[in-house]
Amino acid sequence: MPLNALQTATAGLKATQTAMGLVSQNVANAGTAGYVKRTIATVSSGPGNSGVSVGTITRSFDAAALKQLRLETAGSAYTSTKADITGQVGALFGTPGSTTALDGLVNSFTGSLQNLAANPTSAAARSTVLSTASNLANNINGIANSVQALRTGIESSLGSQTASASSLLGGIAALNVKIQSTTDDLTLADLKDQRDQKVTELSGYLDVQTAEQRDGTLSITTSSGVNLVTGGTAATLGFDGRTTLGANSTYSTDPDQRSVGTITATTPGGGKIDLGAPGVLRSGSIAANLELRDTTLPQVQRQLDDLAGGMASALTDTSTSGTVSGSGSTTDLSGMQSGNTLTLAVTAADGSTRNIILVASQGATKSVDPSQTDDGTALAQTFDISGGPTTYKAKIQEALDGLAARASAQGLKNVPSLTANGTGANVTVTGGGTSKVVAATATKTVPTSATDFASAYPQVALFVDGSNKGLFTGSFDAGSQLTGFAQRITVNPALSANTAVLTAQGATNTGTGATRAQFAFDALTTAQQTFSSSSGIGGVAAPYKTSVTTFAQDVIAAQGAAAANAANLDAGQSVALSTAQGRFAKSAGVNVDEEMSNLIALQTAYSANARVLTAARDMLDTLLRI
Known part of the structure; x- marks a missing residue:
């Protein structure tokens, strides 16, 4: 009996010492990042469970809490990154309504045009128009450059x-x-x-x-x-x-x-x-x-490009509607330049309508990314105008055939079958089978160059492409002229050298009048421009029609809302992460009070085992003295 007691007590002392060492390690690492509390289990050993031994040392934590922590860590990193960048973008556009914000600069520019229309003989008013136009263009340049700097x-x-x-x-x-x-x-x-x-x-x-x-x-x-x-x-x-x-x-x-x-x-x-x-x-x-x-x-870049392109086009472009007859439409395409478009609204047998956009170019027909046009859902193709109006019918037919073949290869449904006819610049596009051309619109740039102020009236190229591309027409001849136009838009230097053009009465009249300034003001503030759904403004499935000034307001409002939404989402995600961290820390962290309580229990057990060992030793001593 004493020998059994000695063995049991000795085993108990060893197990208790190991457990006390583990408590000591837990307490020492209570503040160590990433340390997970350790626990130890004892198991019975020896004949008739007469002994005890140390079991496995394990890490004590909630596996589900750890999984949630990692999920929320990823989510928080995602939302904080988005909030940071969208916040910077929102700051680039300024506070809506302020004089230095994008919409404020647009309003200053249009206000100067209105003032010039009221005072067409004022040289100061003409200079103010160019000054506010330059400030607006420079602001758009700066925002667009900053957007690309953020991407870099x-x-x-x-x-x-x-x-x-x-x-x-x-x-x-x-x-x-x-x-x-x-x-x-x-x-x-x-x-x-x-x-x-x-x-x-x-x-x-x-x-x-x-x-x-x-x-x-x-x-x-x-x-x-x-x-x-x-x-x-x-x-x-x-x-x-x-x-x-x-x-x-x-x-x-x-x-x-x-x-x-x-x-x-x-x-x-x-x-x-x-x-x-x-x-x-x-x-x-x-x-x-x-x-x-x-x-x-x-997409922010696209919004800026659309705004810049809309500003330039509103002052130079005109639209010609086709004449619909039966299943076709006849449109006058005289005066088309590279980048100008013929848009055909075509209905299919199921009643759905799809726009076909044909873009004038100086080369062989090729596909166009519809997101670069004013209708991201359309089918788009270039047609060659380099041979003059006598070739338009044949070149448009080439474009229509190429477009149909590409659409069929992509497996698109309701691809229309269209035929081009006509003489000279008057081209008729007719639907085949159940397809019908229900509307046609040709968009044309009136000035023939950035310095064409005589034949173009009341249109005027106030804004041009500053990278030696001159007049903005939306050309695809050397890639999309629209892409990156926000970085390149500038006030026409030919206008700066001859401000009288802003109040010229007409192509042959050198007198002063308000017609051109009033036209520019109305073109920017009242006339409806078509902006692509690719900009994300006004919907994602159809073109958006509004004025240039309203589009500018929509852009700044959209960026402000995006920044606010990203900040709110990040704040909510931060709460979720904090909750996950707390839940995991509760299961895996070291509770010093709990460890001290365990230590007291271990000390008591150690003392008890030591007393058993002492008692067993005394019994052996007594036996040996008999």
């Missing part, structure tokens, strides 16, 4: 974030290897703490999902299913960033067409996965930056 900054951030994420993946894989080969419980717990910290840090960059394997390793995939870590191997992330981004810098799945950087995951087997493709990454700061660079900021 994001491109740089993506490079550094990708490198950090790749390093974390490699570190997680290395820890997996160590965990596989470690048998000591305390060392194993430390390694798992380190791995969890890296995974949580990684979730700030990417939306990751984890699965612990039987051998203790952790597999990591994105929520879209891309495998990043398996056992001791990890994918390597690379980013082929560009030094500077411009309005024409866009993402494409075709590497030859892509002009921005993308993130490539290279698997240990040499396979490559494009993580920059839409939908692959769904949360985290990297996903937010990709969305900002490729979608949000390009």
Whole structure:
């Protein structure tokens, strides 16, 4: 009996000492970031449960809370990144209604035109028009340049974030290897703490999902299913960033067409996965930056381009409506320049209507991205006007045939069958079968050049393309003239040298009058312009018709709302992250009061085991003296 008591008491002392050491470690690391509380279980041992031994040392935490923490960490990184950039964009446009905001500068410009119409003989009024026009153009230039600077900054951030994420993946894989080969419980717990910290840090960059394997390793995939870590191997992330981004810098799945950087995951087997493709990454700061660079900021650029193009076109363009007869429409296309359009509204058998946009060009027919026109849902194609009006019928037919073939190849439904006829500039487009052309409109730029002030009346090229492209017509001959026009719009220098043009009476009359100034004012404030749904203003499925001044107000309001919404979303996500952190800390953190209570219990147990050991020793001594 004494020997059994000695063995039991000795085992109890050892188990209690180990438990006290673990309590000491917990208390010492109560403030250590990433440390998860350790617990130990004792198990009975020996014949008839006569002894006790130390069980497994485990990390005590709520797995569901950890999963939620990583989810909210990714979400918070996403919303904070979006809120930061959209806030900066909103600040670029200024406070709506203020004199220095975009809409305020538009109002100052149109106000100066109204004043000139009331005082056409005033040289000061003419100078004010050019001054306010220049201020407005410079402001649009500055905002657009800042938008591209933000994109360039994001491109740089993506490079550094990708490198950090790749390093974390490699570190997680290395820890997996160590965990596989470690048998000591305390060392194993430390390694798992380190791995969890890296995974949580990684979730700030990417939306990751984890699965612990039987051998203790952790597999990591994105929520879209891309495998990043398996056992001791990890994918390597690379980013082929560009030094500077411009309005024409866009993402494409075709590497030859892509002009921005993308993130490539290279698997240990040499396979490559494009993580920059839409939908692959769904949360985290990297996903937010990709969305900002490729979608949000390009749309801001498009709004500025549409505003700049609308300002220039409103003062130079005119529209000619076609004459509808039967299933076709005849339109006078005289005076067409590169970039001018013939828009055909065509109905199909099911009653649906689709716009066909034919863009005049100085070359062979080619497809046009409809998002670059004033109707992102249309079918668009160029037609060659270089041979003059006598070739229009044949060239429009070429364009219609090319458009139909392309649409059919893409599997589009209700592709209309159209035929071009006519003589000279008068072209008739007729629908075939059940297709009908129910309306046609030709948009033409009246001045033939930036210096054409004589034949163009009352239209005047007050705003021109500052990169030696001269008159703004929306041409596609050397790429889309609209793209990046916000950076290039400037006041026509020929007008600055001859301000009297602003109040000229007509093509041959050198007298002074208010007609041209009044026309410009009405064209900007009253006349309805068509703005593409691609700008995101006024809807996403159809063109938006409004005045230039109202469009400017809509743009600044949209950016202000976007900044406010992003800030509100980030504030809500911050609360969610804080809640998740608190829930996880409650399950995994060290409660010093609780540990002290455990220590007192362990001290009592230790004293009790020591007394048993003393009693057993005394009994043995007594026996030996008999």
